[in-house]
Amino acid sequence: MKIASLFNKLSVIATGTLASILLASTAQAGLNDLRGAWINVDENTRGITKVVIGGEGASATLNTWGACHPSDCNWGEVAAMPLASSVSASPLSADRIMAHYSKSHATSLISAYMHGDALIIENATDFNDGRTDTFFRYTLKRMPVSIPPILMPNPILPLLPLLPVSPIETNLEQMEGAWMNIDDDTRGVTKIRVLVNGSTVRVKAWGSCHPTDCNWGWTQGIPLTASVGADPTSAERIMATWDQGFAKRTMVLKRRGQKLIAEMTTVYTDGRSDRFNTYILR
Structure with a gap:
């Protein structure tokens, strides 16, 4: 495809070249707010079932699980890149992270951001086996699992109004x-x-x-x-x-x-x- 060149670029970026998005909830959110264990609110999902966002300071990691039988498939832990709304923003102000997974049959670009108390996961997948490329969005809730350590307080940044997460009627x-x-x-x-x-x-x-x-x-x-x-x-x-x-x-x-x-x-x-x-x- 297509988006593979972006994946290649992301894979060589050091975890220090990070930052944040300006699309989130009406509550102030930052990199530390993303950290934790999250589970899909849809127990019957056929896609991403849970994620764990970890890391310390300005570094972030993402571990993802997908629906499999008899137990979920662990995609593994990868480095995640926070994204910012400005080039001068502190990485700790990030309220969105991005990571990619490369498999033999596909490459997936994962984006995670807060929406109220929920975590929204967006997954764009580039298939190399002839299947149509896909985009899925999942809503996850926080699990009572501690992800150590949170070292820095969350900065207070002005936020834009949230564009509602709702079905898109279009073609x-x-x-x-x-x-x-x-x-x-x-x-x-x-x-x-x-x-x-x-x-x-x-x-x-x-x-x-x-x-x-x-x-x-x-x-x-x-x-x-x-x-x-x-x-x-x-x-x-x-x-x-x-x-x-x-x-x-x-x-x-x-x-x-x-x-x-x-x-x-x-x-x-x-x-x-x-x-x-x-x-x-x-």
């Missing part, structure tokens, strides 16, 4: 079009163009620059479906990446009502803190 064709950021003064993504031809998707984005916006150019869009056997045209999300040399940007697009939501992860190669931003376009 691939409905994301096609020219979209403009609702914030005329944004310093991030200003507009996005999506072209759809069957299951083939192309995405172009522009970033805020002076005196005119910077054109990032066209890139392949990757439909993410809800099951491995689903028709790609039924995808409710599109993933796109841009390699700009100084930064690797990965964007996930989804429709919510009349708006297009763009969630973007930026991994810098020049020493700046990596970050996550959410943009709303119309």
Whole structure:
């Protein structure tokens, strides 16, 4: 695919190049709030059943289990990368982490963030055995297990309003079009163009620059479906990446009502803190 280049980039990042997202609950959250043992609220899930987030200070780890018979499959513990809303943010302010798992048949990108008292796990999987790539979201509750140690207090940071975690009624064709950021003064993504031809998707984005916006150019869009056997045209999300040399940007697009939501992860190669931003376009 496709997102494998992002996985390769993430795998060589030291755990010190970390930070946080600005998409969470109305309560203040940070890296320490993510740490602990979490279990899926759906006891009958066929996906991720539980996770343990550990680590100390600015370092984080993720251990994931998937539904198997007769007992859950342990995917193992991997280093996790916190993401920030700004390049100068402290890693300890992170309220989202990202990690990846590489298997013989697939590579999975796992994102975890707080929503109220729950932990939301998002799993984008790139299959290399011919199956359709997938995206799943899970809600987990905290288990009464201590993850030692929590060394630092959680900083108090201003948070954006939470975009509700709710089913998205859309399909691939409905994301096609020219979209403009609702914030005329944004310093991030200003507009996005999506072209759809069957299951083939192309995405172009522009970033805020002076005196005119910077054109990032066209890139392949990757439909993410809800099951491995689903028709790609039924995808409710599109993933796109841009390699700009100084930064690797990965964007996930989804429709919510009349708006297009763009969630973007930026991994810098020049020493700046990596970050996550959410943009709303119309």
